[in-house]
Amino acid sequence: MYPQHPRPSRVKSAGAHQQGYFAEDTIAAISSGTAGAITVVRISGPAAHAAVEALADSGSMNRNPPRKIFNTNLYARGGQKLDQAMAVYFRGPRSFTGEDMAELYLHGGAVVASGVMAALEVAGIRRALPGEFSFRAVKNGKFDLIRAQASADLIAATSDAAARLALEKMEQGQGKVISGIVKILMDVAVRVEAGLDFSDQEHCGEEAENERARTVVELKKAEAGLLSLKNGYERGRRIQHGIKTALIGLPNAGKSSLFNALVGEDCSIVSDLPGTTRDVLRERITLRGAGQDVALIVEDTAGLHDPSGKVETEGVLRARRAAMAAELLIFVVDPRTTPELAEKIRDEWQSMGAPAHKTIGVVSKCDLVRTAGRRRAKEALLFLDISIWFETAAMTGEGIDRLKAGIADYCGKWVSRDDGEILLTDSAQYDAVSEALEHVGRAVCTKEGELVAADTRRALHALRALAGGDAAGLSEEVLGGIFSRFCIGK
Structure with a gap:
């Protein structure tokens, strides 16, 4: 039986009547993994310090100054001990969010972390929304939206190129470019509007x-x-999020075995029975070539054929949609392809528009045939007009490393970037730039001062989230789209 430890009653948290990102209450979240030696719980808001006092040893906050880590026991309201932990607190605005904050450093493990989070909820602390700590930091002027999004990109990066791009954004490379554009537009708007104010005065035509x-x-x-900025978006998206890649081919061509070999684990069921794969399986991988590493979103699809039954039909439809949407196709063929199978391949290939420009060919199961058989398979499929072929045997590993390096080198043209080149990676930023570009284009083409001023102001409005990162003018829906991909405790 743990000694009883008197606990304060429920903490009052200002702003609790508000909802969503603009709420001004106190929030908490696990901001690290729970499988390691230490789990971190982060708390922010007007009642953050009171929340720690509600769980920690009596007087521990008063005995320790801000920004100094101290040891303390943590208790639930009933007095049962939760953990022997460490804690630190910060006074706003000298904190990550600009508010009063605290962090608890617990022994690793989901049970301890869940117990502490439950005790905080009992004390009146709300569980944070995804990215809500970063949102509060933006709202309180600690950094802007671009830097917040860049930190999320860095956390999610799966390649060196993505990490470098995110770090450059955090160092305000993108912000400086957009601020320069905004300054030009602001100067134009002010000057044109000033001209309208004095339009009744006489000006010579030349002036x-x-x-x-x-x-x-x-x-x-x-x-x-x-x-x-707009033209660089596709490269930025591919660097950060990966190139959409689909494995396609007839049933039992070896797609699932190749998928597992590329991913490095048995994600897809492998069977000699045609039609085993009926849905699209998706994994994200990073491959390293001679020049750079490349992130891919790889999809294993159902075999292309004339299906029977609703389930098979839906699987083949999804496979065809995946092939149409993919930026890279890996066409997998069995080296024992007969003339009859080659005709089926021709029909499926033509139905997809013969996309040789985005396709790499793979002769699979090469451990089952000799070199001459592999050559005959490629010769039978010359009509595909695929210029790059690899020979593999997923079961033995033959050719897999060469294929991985070849895919990375092939994709290098889609993710190349000059040193310091600014690339957008977020669809919301792309939409904002596209909208601003449309307004600026109209302003260039008109001679009416009122219309020039109006379109310039609309362009500035479109860029408001990118220039200076003011979140106050953005709707809850827009903010949710921006911050929902953040970690819960970020």
């Missing part, structure tokens, strides 16, 4: 034309910057 020419030059400079 007005010179002013208009200057405005067009500056707008085109902003337009070029926005266009560069």
Whole structure:
């Protein structure tokens, strides 16, 4: 029986009547994994310090200054001991979120962490939304949205290229480019609006034309910057999130065995029976080539054939949709392909639009045939017009490393980036830049001062989340889209 430890009653947390990211109550979350030696619980908000006092040894907060880690026992409300832990607290605004904060360092393990989180909830502390700590940091001016999103990109990075891109964003490379564009647009808006205010005064035609020419030059400079950002989005997305890749082929061609070999574990069921794979399986992997590493989202699909039954039909439909949506196709063929099977391959290939421009060919199961048989299989499929082929045997590992390196090298053209080149990686940022670009393009093409000013202001409004990162003007829905992909405790 644990000694009874008197606990304070439920903590009052200001702003509890509000909901969502704009709530001003006190939040808590596990901000680390629970499988290691230490688990970290993070608390932020007006009642953060009171929450620690509600769980910790009596007087421990008063005995220790802010920003100094101290040892303490943690207790539930009934007095039962939860853990021998360490704690530290911060006074706002000198904290990550700009609010009063605290962190508890627990012994690793899900049971201890769950017990502490339950005790905090009993004390009136709400479980944080995904990315809510970072949102509060943005809201309180600790850093901007671009840096917040870059930190999420860094955490999620699966390749060196993605990590470097995220770090450059955190160092404000992207912010400086967008701030430069915003400054140009702001100067144009102010100058054009000032001209409208004094439009009743006499101006010679030459002076007005010179002013208009200057405005067009500056707008085109902003337009070029926005266009560069927009055009780089696809490369940035592929670097950060991966290249969409689908393994396709006839049933029993060896796709699932190859999928498992690429992923490095048995994710897909392998069988000699055709049609074993009926749904699309998806895994994210990173492959290293001669020049750089490349992230892929690899999908194992059902064999392409004339299906029988609803389940098979749906599986084949999903496989065809995956093939159409993929940026890279890996066409897998059995080296024992007969003329009859080659005709079936031709039909399926043509139904997909003969996408040789985005396809790598793989002759699988090479451990079952001699070299001549492999050559005959490729010759029988010359109509595919696939220029790059690899020979593999997933069961023995033959050719798998060469295939991985070959895929990475093939994809290098889609993820190449100059040193310091700014690439967007987030669809919301892409949408904002595209909208701003549309407004700037209209402003360039019109001579009416009122319309130039209006479109320039609309472009500035579209860029508001990227320039300075002010979250106050964004809706709850937009904020949810931005921060929902963050870790719960981030």
